[in-house]
Amino acid sequence: MRNALHDFQMAVMADPGLQRHLGTCDRPDVFAARARAAADHLGLHLERDGLVPPARAAPIAQSAAWPPLAWLPVRILDTDDGPLVDWAYFGDDPLQDSFFDDAVRRALTRPFNRVFRHVTTLDAFIDNAPSDGAAPVRGLVYHMSRCGSTLVAQMLGALPATVSLSEPGPLDAALRLAMCRADFAGERGGALLRAMVAALGRARNGERQCFIKLDSWHILAFPLIHAALPHVPWVYLFREPVEVLVSQMRMRGYQTVPALVPSGLYDIGDDQPGPEELCARILANHHSAALRALAAPHGLAIDYASLPGALIAAIAPHFDMSLGSADRAALGLASRGDAKAPLDVFVPDHIRKREEASPAVRDAARRNLQALHAELAVAAGRVGKGACTAMSSTSAV
Known part of the structure; x- marks a missing residue:
């Protein structure tokens, strides 16, 4: 069961279309039904309770690449392996809350974001930042x-x-790292801030x-x-x-x-x-x-x-x-x-x-x-x- 779920997670993380199909579900039962049907189509047979969203999801794996445009960074995690950028699936939902962190809390309640996660090492986050995809x-x-x-x-x-970001927590976290850590002093800290701004300002709806x-x-x-x-x-x-x-x-x-x-x-x-x-x-x-x-x-x-x-x-x-x-x-x-x-x-x-x-x-x-x-x-x-x-x-x- 564990291998089937892991394989299904990896398949979904490689398929933006499947992410959209599952990521827009707010009801856990609808999410579970869609996920089981998608897994069956891939030849992966999951038990009925295998996709019950846990109270807190752990990242499935670190990735060097940024996820598709529908994902936004939600925090920087301090781990034994160093800081990690934690992303969540937002789909094409506009950022209309008074504060960015309100949108994060809503996104993290979705079943998809409790089962599927994407994390990026901070160095990879900076070095692999794409040159396009963000609203200026x-x-x-x-x-x-x-x-x-x-x-x-x-x-x-x-x-x-227009993307309007109101006090985004991930940018605050990046700024604190740039101010407080010697390895992010100077241009490296500036590159971190630019990468975070680009990630938060992704043009998910052609902004x-x-x-x-x-x-x-x-x-x-x-x-x-x-x-x-x-x-x-x-x-x-x-x-x-x-x-x-x-x-x-x-x-x-x-x-x-x-x-x-x-x-x-x-x-x-x-x-x-x-x-x-x-x-x-x-x-x-x-x-x-x-x-x-x-x-x-x-x-x-x-x-x-x-x-x-x-x-x-x-x-x-x-x-x-x-x-x-x-x-x-x-x-x-x-x-x-x-x-x-x-x-x-x-x-x-x-x-x-x-x-x-x-x-x-x-x-x-x-x-x-x-x-x-x-x-x-x-x-x-x-x-x-x-x-x-x-x-x-x-x-x-």
Whole structure:
């Protein structure tokens, strides 16, 4: 039985058509029936319970080659044999979730991805990256956190023939390796980032452009990312600091926990600040890095207050996008939903957040962020006051 199942796994992994036939099943019973019929056709007789998806699948074998276009990387595994890129079958499902990792969780619940896996050694992943098959990256979105970045990613993703990646975990993992491991320093780290971007941006449905919303701490790795993708235009989104701190106090992002980001990344002092002060110092690190990065080519600062109109008025031309009437209509429709819950209509919350701000939040914002916010506002002023008039309402992140 074990040999028959193994042989069937290998046959399926070599046949993109069979992968499509099995990979689109959400119901385990339908998957099992299709799989048994396919195995019988191949002369491989599987027992009735031989294809019950296990709770957690183990990769069947390492491969030097990338899988077909319908597969995307979902994580980098740390194993005794070194890092491995773990892929999952997505088929032609569009990436419409607010965050890439939500799409990963859904894909991994499918029976196919519990029985069939593809893993690639990191060196093979880099060295065997194909020269085609990925939508070209047209723009990167950096941000301070809780400042409209999810809205921007959702709006860009509403455009036709577009891949919009929102904080993809595999790219974060690749960036951490490039920053922290000596064997991925320099050009090798840049090659890893380019390979991961190409893998995540695969044109599974003929997409012609890709946009990536990065994680908020990634602005601190700007030199490394910019060296890997030197010609890709980028924006940095920011918001009135008190509003962002109130959001963080409601629910802290992992980026505001120094132990959860690469060691030594934040300059937050040697004391033990309270949560308001700690978050403000971390966000000040983001702003300072953004201001340094804006001295390099291809960058643009965008104030949350100018969204969503700034996407048409400033971000689109900065990303060298030509928008037709249908594109503008799609952007307008996407701008009306709550970015974290696109089926809900967004209700502006900036007044409520300012009213909710505690004295500790206001003091931390004033001392750590006020001056930096003013500098970014001056940089963003080049966009022009008309940017916020193209659409009438902003959407939340």
